[in-house]
Each structure stands twice: as structure tokens, then as C-alpha cells.
Amino acid sequence: MMRKLIILCLLLYSGASMAQLQFKSGKTGFATFLRDKMIYPGFSKDNCIQGTVNISFKLDEKGRVYSSKVSKGILSELDEEALRLIRMSSGKWQVPAGYDTTASVVVPVNFRLSGYNCEGKSSSDIQEAIRNYQAEEGLTNSVINFYKNIDQAKPGQEAQIIAIKNQLGIDDDYLRSRIDSGMKKIKQGDKQGACEDFLFVKYMGSKLADEFLLKYCK
Structure with a gap:
């Protein structure tokens, strides 16, 4: 069965001048842009987590995004991907005079x-996956904070952090997948998003992304 990622979008405007706002590649351009650039986050894809993320953003007179935020989210990794896409759309909007x-x-x-065997997933299965993600997110943040402040670590504390990483399944294969995600973003021209992936690897206590940080994130 063919597997597809389907991204639907609708622009909601407020104000008469907003009705003339267009994506530079035409009426269907923004939907195509989202489809081509989106990297569906791994956990959400594996657990059939779907839904709508509402992003609120503002444009300057040259169509550049200068402010963006999640006004309605699902899960942080989907929220962050939606924000990343809006950030990448900066400069691609055509705004009218005034x-x-x-x-x-x-x-x-x-x-x-579509085609990821999501039809067999119950809503309770999906909600359980979301709860697990949110619980693990707190543990992941504790690992990040440890390695960001490793100079202040107490003797024996790293052993506890390594145990948390093992519990979360954060191994070299997973970290390499984050590097692969970063390289996809580099190819898209999204240096900021890529460097966030590379820094994640670094703050998991790994040196696997060091060469990429040096090359792309100076």
C-alpha cells in the first residue's frame, strides 16, 4: 500500500487588506510548499498522531515572517515542525500596498x-502514545539540561543520566536518525532547524554531530 503524508492548510485572515495576501507561487503554492518541505516527526508518524496545529504569524512589508507562535497545538514535535515550516516561508509571501x-x-x-496502518489504531492507543511522549519529554529535557551544564555535574550523576537515556531508547542509531533529519533540513536551506537537530545530539552527550556543528553551525 502506498504510504503518504497528507498536509492540508487553510489561511484565515482578519482585516480587509489580508484578503489580498498571497503566497508568491500562486494559490496552491503554500499547500505544495508544506507538502514538499514537511518532515513528519518520527514519534508522531510511528504512533499515528495526527491533527491540526494552528500557527499565528505576522509579516513585514516584504513578506518576511517576523513573529510566529503556536495558537493551538497537538504535540511539541508536531508544533515545532509547523513552526519550522512557517519560518521557512519567510520572504515567500506577497503583501499588498498598505x-x-x-x-x-x-x-x-x-x-x-495515509497507509501507515493508522486505520487500526484506536483513539485510546493514540492518547496513550501522547501521554508517553509527554512523560518522556520531561526525562529528555533532564538529559539536555545535564549536558548543557555538565561542568556543574556531581560525581556519579552522569551514570543516572545514562540510565535515563537507556530507558528512553536514545542510542547511537536514534542520534544518527536526528543527524539525518538535520541533513534533510540543510538540503532544504533550513540551517536553523538543522542546527537544532545537531545540538540535540550534542546535548545527549554524544560527539556524533560535532563535525556537522563545526561545518554548518558556526
């Missing part, structure tokens, strides 16, 4: 999976 740069544009990005 455009109100203080007005907000709301973009609902609807993440859908």
Missing part, C-alpha cells in the same frame, strides 16, 4: 497519514 504588518495570519496545518 498591508497592516501588525495583523496576524492564522494557518491551520492539518497533519494526516
